[in-house]
Structures are given as C-alpha cells and as structure tokens.
Amino acid sequence: xxxxxxxxxTLSVQEGDSAVIKCTYSDSASNYFPWYKQELGKGPQLIxxxxxxxxxxxxxxxxxxxxxxxxxxxxxxxxTQPEDSAVYFCAAKIGRSYIPTFGRGTSLIVHP
Amino acid sequence: xxxxxxxxxxxxxxxGQDVALRCDPIxxxxxxxxxxxxxxxxxxxxxxxxxxxxxxxxxxxSDRFFAERPEGSVSTLKxxxTQQEDSAVYLCASSLxxxxxxxxxFGPGTRLTVT
Numbered sequence: 001x002x003x004x005x006x007x008x009x010t011l012s013v014q015e016g017d018s019a020v021i022k023c024t025y026s027d028s029a030s031n032y033f034p035w036y037k038q039e040l041g042k043g044p045q046l047i048x049x050x051x052x053x054x055x056x057x058x059x060x061x062x063x064x065x066x067x068x069x070x071x072x073x074x075x076x077x078x079x080t081q082p083e084d085s086a087v088y089f090c091a092a093k094i095g096r097s098y099i100p101t102f103g104r105g106t107s108l109i110v111h112p
Numbered sequence: 113x114x115x116x117x118x119x120x121x122x123x124x125x126x127x128g129q130d131v132a133l134r135c136d137p138i139x140x141x142x143x144x145x146x147x148x149x150x151x152x153x154x155x156x157x158x159x160x161x162x163x164x165x166x167x168x169x170x171x172x173x174s175d176r177f178f179a180e181r182p183e184g185s186v187s188t189l190k191x192x193x194t195q196q197e198d199s200a201v202y203l204c205a206s207s208l209x210x211x212x213x214x215x216x217x218f219g220p221g222t223r224l225t226v227t
Contacts, residue, residue: 006154032214043116043203043218044155089154098143098209099168100216102154 002027004092006103014111019080021106023090024072032093033073034100035064039086047088048075080110114138116219118204124225125194133189133222137206144187145216146179147203155203161187194226 003026013019025033031052036044050057050064050073057064061080066073073092077084087107091100117136125131137144143162147155148171157171163184172179176195181187191198201223205216 004154034215036218041220043205043220045218046215049215091154093214098207098214099145099157099160100214102156104154105152 002030002092002094002101004090004101004103006090006106008106009104010107010109012109012111013080015080015082017080019077019084019108019110021075021088021090021108022072023074023092023103024070025092025101026071027092027094028068028071029095030071030092031095032100033064033066034091034093035062035075036089036091036102037086038089038105044089077108080108082110082112084108085110116204116206116217118202118219118222120222121220122223122225124227127194127196127226129194130190130192131194131224133191133202133224135187135189135204135206135219137185137187137204138208138217139185141206141208141217142184143207143209143216144181145205145207146187146189147205148173149201149203149221151200158189158202191224194224196226199224199226 034049038044063076087105090103093100146158160168161181176192178190201221203221205218
C-alpha cells in the first residue's frame with residue numbers, strides 16, 4: 001500500500017514569514033494529493049489539492065508543488081498569520097481508490 | 113448547508129463496555145468513511161461505504177469493530193468490549209465522487225477515552 005512521510009513534525013515561524021511542509025509518497029500510481037488543515041477540536045478541512053497531471057497549484061497565500069519523478073510534494077504558505085496556526089496533513093491517493101493515506105501531520109505555530 | 117455531524121462529541125467508556133458512534137453525512141453524499149486518529153497522528157482508514165454497501169473494511173483493527181449504514185445515509189461505528197488501545201478520535205467523512213473531485217468533508221470527530 002501507499003506510505004506517506006511528512007516533515008517537519010513541528011514548524012515555528014514569525015508572522016509574515018513563509019512556511020514550507022514537505023511530503024514524500026511511495027506508490028507511483030498515486031494521482032491525487034490533498035492537504036488538510038486541522039484546528040483544535042475540529043475535523044480536518046481541505047485547503048488545497050493537486051492532481052498528478054499538474055506540477056503546481058496556487059490559491060492566494062497557499063501553493064502546492066508536485067514532483068512526480070521524485071515522488072514528493074510540498075505545501076507553501078506565504079505571509080503567514082496567527083490564524084494559520086494548526087496541524088496540517090498531506091495525503092496521497094492511489095489510482096481509482098477513494099481512500100487516501102495521510103501523513104503524520106505538521107504542527108504549524110505562527111508567532112505574532 | 114449543514115456539514116458532517118458526529119455524536120457524541122466525547123465518550124468515556126470503561127474497559128469492556130460497548131460503544132456506538134454516530135455519523136450524519138452531508139445530505140446526498142454517496143461515500144462515507146470512518147477514520148481513527150490517535151493523538152499526534154494522522155487519520156488512519158477504518159472502513160468505507162458507498163451508499164449502504166460496505167466496500168472496504170480492511171482498516172478495522174479487530175472483529176470488535178463493526179460499522180453499518182443500513183439506509184445509505186447515517187452510519188454507526190460500534191466497538192465491542194472496548195480496550196484502552198481503542199482510545200482515539202474517530203472521524204467520519206463523506207464525499208460525492210463522480211464529479212471529478214475526491215474531496216472529503218470531515219466531521220468534528222468523537223473523542224473516545226477508555227478507562
């Protein structure tokens with residue numbers, strides 16, 4: 001099955017700085033890569049996703065890049081704000097499966 | 113519109129007790145997923161329904177875990193003879209595949225503590 005590794009486990013930045021979270025996956029058949037944000041006491045919420053036929057996708061301050069050859073993808077958050085503080089999860093989904101495999105999460109702390 | 117709801121939000125059970133966790137998906141969502149999230153970990157897949165059919169239960173950790181979705185909407189995850197290692201947050205998610213999206217909408221979860 002798919003294996004997803006996520007780094008770092010904790011990331012602390014100053015407000016206004018950029019934050020980058022990196023994930024690697026094992027199965028080259030994976031074709032869908034969502035990123036979720038989970039705030040305390042809440043369920044994960046999709047913030048951005050990318051498919052294997054695209055190398056980069058951007059939505060305001062958030063961008064995701066995908067390198068299929070190296071089997072890694074990254075989340076980039078620019079101009080971080082305290083409300084960006086949360087746990088972020090990457091995930092990868094194989095082919096026709098509906099079931100994604102999640103990374104272990106990155107706790108992002110943005111200091112005002 | 114209303115999102116995915118789960119009840120109860122918190123459940124404390126003594127070891128050996130049975131528990132039932134409920135998930136109300138978004139109306140019209142065909143697919144429903146259950147995940148187990150241990151402290152400091154990502155969600156781990158438990159089981160998947162498409163309408164009332166349980167298409168994948170490969171993630172259920174033991175035969176003490178059972179899930180159903182008899183009418184293709186509300187789902188219940190039942191854990192029999194709870195053990196301390198069952199303590200976790202149980203997340204439910206629903207989605208509407210077939211429209212070119214795989215987005216899953218998660219509920220807030222049920223935090224189960226087994227004492």
